[in-house]
Amino acid sequence: MHQDRQRILTVSVKRLLRRGATSRLKKIINKTHGADLSTLFHSLPTKDQRILFDMIDEVEQKGILFSEVDTDIFINLIDGIDPDEVVTILEAMPNDDVADLLKELPDETADGLLKRMEKEGSDEVEDLMRFEDDTAGGIMNPDFIALNQEITAREAIERIQKEFADVEMPFYLYAVDEHNKLVGVCSLRQLVVVQPQTPLKTFMATDVLSVQTHMDQEEVAKLVARYDILAVPVVDESNRLVGIVTVDDVIDIFREEATEDILKMAGVGEEFVETQSIFKSTRIRLPWLFASCLGGVFAFYVINQFEASLSRLTYLAAFIPVIMGMGGNIGTQSSTIVVRGLATGRLDIRDIWSVVGKELAIGLILGIVYGLFIGLVAQFQYNTILLALAVCLAVICSMSVAALVGSCVPMLFARLNIDPAVATGPFVTTAIDIISVYFYFSIATHFIGV
């Protein structure tokens, strides 16, 4: 339903652009939501993007578009605009969004724009730009309601109406002491329920959940989700309140992190490549396949070691795919469960031995089930009990080891502070391939005694 609407928008704007129907276009552009406008811009050539951008009446809407489009479109857009207009648009945007945008620009361009901005705004933007992108400081909103804990509920209401009328997400009132340190929190509703002359400090909640500026954004997001709160305050090293992270940002973080995890596990880098050009996409995917290629070449040399067995018992080759496949699949299961468990907080890296032990047990059970099945196929086909036994044992070994490696590696990576998702794609499967093939030929050679 929604995608239909977007498609109709794109098709009609393209038609109107061809016809040069400026007044119709102006009307459509100015009543379309910024998020839809951004999707529209992604399917238009730069020339048309500029034409439409100039048709936008409100400077706020231009700012929303700046935030919503991908970086390369943003850079193309400001390339064709007078720097003074760019500054006017930036000054109408929330400072955290401006900081995010300027971080994407070359240093000189960003500095040039900052110099043209009013001092108060540009100082705050520069402060925000110092934080790493994916930390609480990098995503926080510097607009929030904070008042001294000594003032009364009535004063608080008056000051909120006067000074904080344009705070974007006014969920909570944070109480601070004379050094601006966070000491309490209360909901706006509490303010109207208590007696007007009650000071904040007598009814505020004092065990405030807060995060430090350098905390990883994923950790921040987990806290907000876990305690079902609408915003979490961000403090610096001395517990001074510097910003808040709101629930709408948390949604973006979860989507981004889940996509990143999935892509890394499949070995396609971290960024979403589908919307990029064929050559760019190829370049991103190429190195991830290299691990798999090297592993395959290594497996080739392993098999070569057993050429003597193979040349006498050709049929051994026919079981290579099933043994590799079973090991590979159970290894993927194990590593996925561990990576996702760590990401969602259902598993803790300190549980490493119980998790790995459990995976090993599961690998052993499933290995016996499928080992017997595949052994029966071998027996049925060749009527050689020793071959059947060798195949059965190879499947059991391959699946147990795969479950062990698949669960161990991401756990160890997490302990070493390497993102476990990276470990889980081509690297683990390739390692498992080599181990499986080696076990299989060793066991077969030993059993059948070639």
Next chain:
Amino acid sequence: MHQDRQRILTVSVKRLLRRGATSRLKKIINKTHGADLSTLFHSLPTKDQRILFDMIDEVEQKGILFSEVDTDIFINLIDGIDPDEVVTILEAMPNDDVADLLKELPDETADGLLKRMEKEGSDEVEDLMRFEDDTAGGIMNPDFIALNQEITAREAIERIQKEFADVEMPFYLYAVDEHNKLVGVCSLRQLVVVQPQTPLKTFMATDVLSVQTHMDQEEVAKLVARYDILAVPVVDESNRLVGIVTVDDVIDIFREEATEDILKMAGVGEEFVETQSIFKSTRIRLPWLFASCLGGVFAFYVINQFEASLSRLTYLAAFIPVIMGMGGNIGTQSSTIVVRGLATGRLDIRDIWSVVGKELAIGLILGIVYGLFIGLVAQFQYNTILLALAVCLAVICSMSVAALVGSCVPMLFARLNIDPAVATGPFVTTAIDIISVYFYFSIATHFIGV
């Protein structure tokens, strides 16, 4: 940091339970957040869960715990409690949470509890239970602020303070007509800004974004995220307002759907199995491996067809792993990009031909790169130009076909309204394995002319 706190809580509660330090326990339990309490309960035996549960003073806190714990713990808990107390707890909970809980119980138990509840509440709960779990109706909150569009801002403020003081998430005021149909929306802030005697209908926004009760929860979540809103109204077929979906539910949906996708793609079912017992986990994972096992047995028969070639050119076997590995990995890349692109809305099923065409092109380019590399290895090892050519061509074919199959299958599944993530795990990789092996031996047999 957070996990440390949780661990300290668990360790100290276990120690206090052993010592029977009731008053200390009571103090701790009653100041711990419901989410933390739930995690604690998951690591305690049923007996201790009951002891701690009885120590909770506030009926609301008991309700929060009911919502937070897994279903089996909830069932164990209410098993030991007087039904009248269960009803008291349920009546203190939001009705949508009660509906979610009762859906998990056997029909007679749920009916019994509903009969004991007060009529007004139980009617609403029963209404909510009719909706499918993962639709807008199934996740919506029936508590919202709705007023007739004819009343003035002043009246609206008065009525909100009187009638809607306990609405959980009071972000927006929805305006309805005399038939209760949704006609507009305004923010609570607007109410205080306009002249008190202005009727709602003159300043409310009239193009309200709303969803129908049967809309899939993932679609609802995408809308909320796309337009950065805090709540979306849910309407029935006649556009009557029946509930709202709030931003905190959207977070849960995204986390749930991302985890589901990842698990399905890895072939581990839909539910998170790590926290389940070894045997339950084994049972869930067993059938997903069966596809891979059958595929492997099929590949076995394919290779058997080429026994004549194999027995003369044993070394052909040594390339099986690298050819299967390269095909499998690029196929996983393609299917992951498509599945995730569809899930996040960056790809549209109507773009099937351009997406598949692009993947095929990328598969071909990467196939040529790696085909040449692996062909060189073959040439270096055996100094047989025809073998090198055969290996090179087999890699190119295998990788192109894998990219094609990997992108086609999830697209086709999505078109047929089957969840594309299911298609992407063992099924696609197994199909690619068989195709790769077949291509390889056909090409080799043809080239080297055995």
